[in-house]
Amino acid sequence: xxxxxxxxxxxxxxxxxxxxxxxxxxxxxxxxxxxxxxxxxxxxxxxxxxxxxxxxxxxxxxxxxxxxxxxxxxxxxxxxxxxxxxxxxxxxxxxxxxxxxxxxxxxxxxxxxxxxxxxxxxxxxxxxxxxxxxxxxxxxxxxxxxxxxxxxxxxxxxxxxxxxxxxxxxxxxxxxxxxxxxxxxxxxxxxxxxxxxxxxxxxxxxxxxxxxxxxxxxxxxxxxxx
Numbered sequence: 001x002x003x004x005x006x007x008x009x010x011x012x013x014x015x016x017x018x019x020x021x022x023x024x025x026x027x028x029x030x031x032x033x034x035x036x037x038x039x040x041x042x043x044x045x046x047x048x049x050x051x052x053x054x055x056x057x058x059x060x061x062x063x064x065x066x067x068x069x070x071x072x073x074x075x076x077x078x079x080x081x082x083x084x085x086x087x088x089x090x091x092x093x094x095x096x097x098x099x100x101x102x103x104x105x106x107x108x109x110x111x112x113x114x115x116x117x118x119x120x121x122x123x124x125x126x127x128x129x130x131x132x133x134x135x136x137x138x139x140x141x142x143x144x145x146x147x148x149x150x151x152x153x154x155x156x157x158x159x160x161x162x163x164x165x166x167x168x169x170x171x172x173x174x175x176x177x178x179x180x181x182x183x184x185x186x187x188x189x190x191x192x193x194x195x196x197x198x199x200x201x202x203x204x205x206x207x208x209x210x211x212x213x214x215x216x217x218x219x220x221x222x223x224x225x226x
Contacts, residue, residue, distance in 0.1 A: 014192030147177025
């Protein structure tokens with residue numbers, strides 16, 4: 001019998017790339033365009049990873065659904081305008097590219113599950129020359145917001161993996177919740193937008209302090225499950 005497919009599903013913003021400056025700037029611009037009081041940077045970082053409508057609901061709970069949807073569309077236009085002006089910088093966290101390539105060399109399947117759009121995710125991965133490493137790219141364009149398990153379940157279907165050999169890796173409680181809801185082992189990362197204690201409180205099985213720890217954590221966790 002062949003060995004089970006090993007799948008590592010990564011969040012993007014706050015896990016693969018540091019995009020908080022771009023997100024905060026576009027969010028503040030969107031609120032200003034809609035003549036609303038902008039949220040603070042810490043409040044914005046708290047909602048990174050949610051779909052846009054859910055993020056706007058969390059930032060502006062007193063508003064109605066139509067406002068949340070409109071504000072999300074305004075945010076998209078603000079972000080696209082920044083990109084068109086060459087103002088978007090989404091650097092990979094140090095050590096992430098090496099960790100991805102190490103897992104790929106060991107035969108892991110890799111996926112992404114993110115609150116980004118299809119267009120935004122592909123642009124990000126192509127910019128860093130790592131798109132070819134992933135067998136599944138799941139975004140908020142085609143799925144309910146995290147922590148709904150839809151994105152993780154589709155990534156497993158694409159890779160031919162089972163929950164027992166699949167891992168969700170992310171920096172927010174939304175990522176951990178999605179992974180748990182999909183039956184995956186969950187690995188939080190401490191370099192993103194939610195604190196390690198919060199990730200453990202959400203149910204993370206492991207939390208990595210540095211990207212170079214990820215291959216060892218995944219190997220150890222897989223052996224323990226096997």
